[in-house]
Amino acid sequence: MIWFSNVPLLRRLQFRLEHRFALARLSQFVDGDLADHQQERIDAHVDDCPECTAIVRQLRRMLRALGALGQSRGAATPAGERVARHVMGQIEMGGR
Amino acid sequence: MTSDAPSETPPGAATDERLVERAQAGDVAAFEQLVHRHADQLRAVLLRFTGSPQEAEEAAQEAFLRAWRSIGRFEARSKFFTWLYRIGINEAKRRAGRRPVPGSSASIDADPALEIADRRPGPSAEAEHRELEQALDAAIRDLEPDYRVPLILRDIEGLDTRAAAETMELSEAAFKSRLHRARRRVRDAVADLLDDAPDDPEPDPTSPGPSDGHPR
Numbered sequence: 001m002i003w004f005s006n007v008p009l010l011r012r013l014q015f016r017l018e019h020r021f022a023l024a025r026l027s028q029f030v031d032g033d034l035a036d037h038q039q040e041r042i043d044a045h046v047d048d049c050p051e052c053t054a055i056v057r058q059l060r061r062m063l064r065a066l067g068a069l070g071q072s073r074g075a076a077t078p079a080g081e082r083v084a085r086h087v088m089g090q091i092e093m094g095g096r
Numbered sequence: 097m098t099s100d101a102p103s104e105t106p107p108g109a110a111t112d113e114r115l116v117e118r119a120q121a122g123d124v125a126a127f128e129q130l131v132h133r134h135a136d137q138l139r140a141v142l143l144r145f146t147g148s149p150q151e152a153e154e155a156a157q158e159a160f161l162r163a164w165r166s167i168g169r170f171e172a173r174s175k176f177f178t179w180l181y182r183i184g185i186n187e188a189k190r191r192a193g194r195r196p197v198p199g200s201s202a203s204i205d206a207d208p209a210l211e212i213a214d215r216r217p218g219p220s221a222e223a224e225h226r227e228l229e230q231a232l233d234a235a236i237r238d239l240e241p242d243y244r245v246p247l248i249l250r251d252i253e254g255l256d257t258r259a260a261a262e263t264m265e266l267s268e269a270a271f272k273s274r275l276h277r278a279r280r281r282v283r284d285a286v287a288d289l290l291d292d293a294p295d296d297p298e299p300d301p302t303s304p305g306p307s308d309g310h311p312r
Contacts, residue, residue: 027276055283058290062283063251065228065293070140070252079153080136087131087160091124 018045022052030059112176119167127167131160134177137253141181142188144248147237151191159184178263181249185263189241221294228289235285243278250275 022045028034029042046052105111110118110129118126138159143152162183163170170179236244249260250271261271283290 027279028272033272054291058283058287059279061290061293062232062279062286065225065232065290066247066251067254069144069229069232070254077136077139079149080139083135083139083153083156083160084128084131086157087135087164088124088128090157090161091127091164 015045015048019049019052022046022049023055026052026055026059030056030063113172116167116170116172116176119164120170127164130176134180135160137177138180138184141248141253142184144233144236144252145185145241145244146188146192147233151188155184155188155191158187162187174262175259178259181263182265185241185245192241224289224292228286228293231286231289232282235282238285239278239281243274243281246271246275247278247282251279 018041022029022042025034025038025042026046029039029046032039034042042052046056110126112130112133115126115130119130135156139152139156142155142159143149146152146155159180163180170176236247239247245264246260249255249263250257255263257268257271260275261268264271266274
């Protein structure tokens, strides 16, 4: 009966173990940067874990917002022009 | 994503590698093309890093001048822009050391981002988005440079891990370890705002973010 009464406990321990494993790797997980079996292992845990689900959602939103901060890339700006003008002026004045 | 260059080589234009070779032979016009090609993003990286448009512009100028003076020593093993960014970041650090900017604390204990996160109910989506941007900016600047740079290069400017690690002269593993710690700190600082953020604040099919389906 000890065995029976301990099934929930074992399950909780298992969950804690998976939680620790996932928590340390969620950033790599959202990058898809882990080995397949690790991606799958974390995926399975995240499905069961509200905390990890929330963190994954936060990470994805944060990465999208950070990416949006850099979206001006590729566009020529007056400041970039000024930098180029100043640099070339200096080089032409001073040689190498 | 096959190219890891921040600015794609325009069709028909000389590659960075070719322009560097010509510049190494003393061709000023070739170097000028490199300057025009990289000035905007170098300045953008340095603006994120310093938080000051003037510092960013001056550090970018200095970086190009140093690059020109030492172009002969550049080794084609690495990308020109990673070398250039490294010079620029070092220059920005050197300036920051000389003239500490108030508010850009090196400590992660002080957390002004949390104050920004104190918000009123019912702001428009756009205001919320701007609030998130400001909080992210503050949280990024609260990171020590060693953690700030990975986040800027990889998650904001969209460099791939290899190029970003090369810029910092780190192994990819060491780079990633810093990147993930930096993300952790920034996420902690803006968590409340992220919980409120819509799932897709700015859909932009033309330029996918660094982590949208391009794992490295």
